[in-house]
Amino acid sequence: MKLIIIGGGFGGLKLARELSNKEGFEITLIDRFNHHQFQPLFYQVATSGLDASNISFPLRKIFHKSKNVHIRVAEVQQVLTAExxxxxxxxxxxxxxxxxxTGAGSNFFGNQNLIDHALPMKSSTEALQLRYRLLQNFEKALSIKDEKELQQYMNIVIVGAGPTGVELSGAIADMRRFVLPKDYPELAFSTMKIYLLEGSGKTLAAMSEKSSADSEAYLKKLGVTVMTNTIVKDYDGEKVTLQNGETIETATVIWAAGVKGNVLAGIEKDLIARGNRIKTDRHSLVQGLSNVYAIGDVSYMEEPAYPNGHPQLSPVAIQQGGLLAKNLQLQQNGKPMKDFSYVDKGTMATVGRNLAVVDLSKPKLHFKGFIAWMIWMGIHLMLTLGVKNRFFIFLNWLYNYLTYDQNLRLIFMEPEK
Structure with missing residues (x-):
């Protein structure tokens, strides 16, 4: 079987690794990057806690010992299913x-101003751009005399209180508390405001009520202004306009309010479900097609426990990639495929130093605080690819914990003119 996998994220990589050196498969893995990116730690790259290389791993290195997996770095422009x-x-x-x-990208809901001015964080490159913007804004603030303009540069707005938004808010709050006053003693960080805006009624809406309540309490303890039931209407680069008419002056808006599937050109519109995801059956086979599959964030699959599709989380992509590998081997042997059923092992999010929330499914347990923070770190270390990456991540975390500091506040990009 000549198998093409588009995307080297959690799902595509799992599938390729499971079929590596398996007889009967010739695999081409295509991605626009030459490396796998560990998305759950993008926010730490953005806030100077980790280097981008610590959470990235070369795809070719993963398959050094593979005889049937070939890597190609390219942009996929169109799928011609009929051919x-x-x-x-x-x-x-x-x-x-x-x-x-192909995963998912930021969903700006068609608002061109948000596309032009808000900062997404769905790749290592975007995380580095966010780091640059945060640091560069403080450099600019040093020379601003007008109080209103200065406050604009000292305000940071994060839109979306899912795990990404909560983790970013907590990390920036820790920077404001431990790091930034030492770097910029001329600035009054008591006036710096961090806003977390959420359209629903609570933070971490996909987690348990306890986790939502605990995370909001932690954020408020860190000095983050949490605004639930708040919808962003527009952002012009200088002020955020809310649906209720209120405005927030800010030079930095970080967009973590939603994602949409990266659907490729050539996929028929009637195959696209809510969230720009491709409809599939329980075998991950795209509806109406006989040899095209979709897995991970770009896939929309219904099962009894998830009648509205699965959450767009890495464990879903990993499990779908693993089962598809087995199903393709069953198909090769003339045996029937098995239906996919998602096994939810739990969810977690970190809020700041010694602060996190963890929900386990079986047994149904909730952890918070320091013990949850340790569980979060252990799981993320285990899931990171490469011994070297794990070592450097652990070393950075240890250094940050002992010194209350990060050593990666570097501006490499050319300053804006």
């Missing part, structure tokens, strides 16, 4: 089976 081929920036590729594992 069993894809068109990319480096040429055309034929396939017997195609797996779309």
């Amino acid at each position: 069993n081929k894809i068109i990319t920036s480096i040429g055309e590729f034929d396939y017997d089976a195609l797996v779309i594992a």
Whole structure:
């Protein structure tokens, strides 16, 4: 089987690794980056806690010992399902089976001003750009005399109180508390305001009521202004306009309010579900097609326990990639495929130093505070690819914990003119 996998995220990588060196498969893994990115730690790159290289791992290195997996770095421009081929920036590729594992990107809900001015964080590059913007704004603030303009640069607005928004808010609050006053003693960080805006009624809406309540309490303890039931209407680069008419003056808006699937050109519109996700059956097979599959964040699959589709989380992508690998082998052997059922092992989020929340499914347990923080760190270390990456992440965390400092506050990009 000539198998093409588009996307080297959690799902695509799991599938390729499971089929590596398996007889009967010739695999081409295509991604626009030459490395796998550990998305749960993007926020630490953005807040100077980790280097981007610590959470990235070269795809080619993963498959050094593989005889049947070939890596290609390219942009996929179109899928031609009728012809069993894809068109990319480096040429055309034929396939017997195609797996779309392109993940999801930021959803600005069609608002061009938000697209132009708000800062997303869905890749290592965007995390580095966010780090640059945060640090550069404080450099600019040093020379601003007008109080209103200065406050604009001292205000940070984060939109979306899911795990990304909560973790970013807590990390920036820790920077304001321990690091920034030492770096910029000329600035009064008592006036710096961090706003976390959420359209629903609570933070971490996908987690338990206890986790939502605990996370909001932790954020308020860290001095974050949490505004639930608050919808952003517009942002012009200088002020955020809320749906109720109120405004917040700020030079920095970080967008973590939603995601949409990265659907490729060539996929019929009637196959697209809510959230710009591709409809599949329980085998991850795209509806109406015989040899095209979709897994992970770009996939919309209904099962009895999840009638509205699965949450867009890495464990879902990993489990779907693992089962699809087994199903493709069953198919090769003329045996029936097995239906996918998501096993929810739990969810977690960190809020700040010694502060986190963890919900376990079986047994149903809730942890908070320091013990949850240790569980969060252990799980994330275990899931990171590469011994070297784990070592450097642990070393950075240890250094940060003992010194109350981060040593990666570097501005590499050319200053804005």
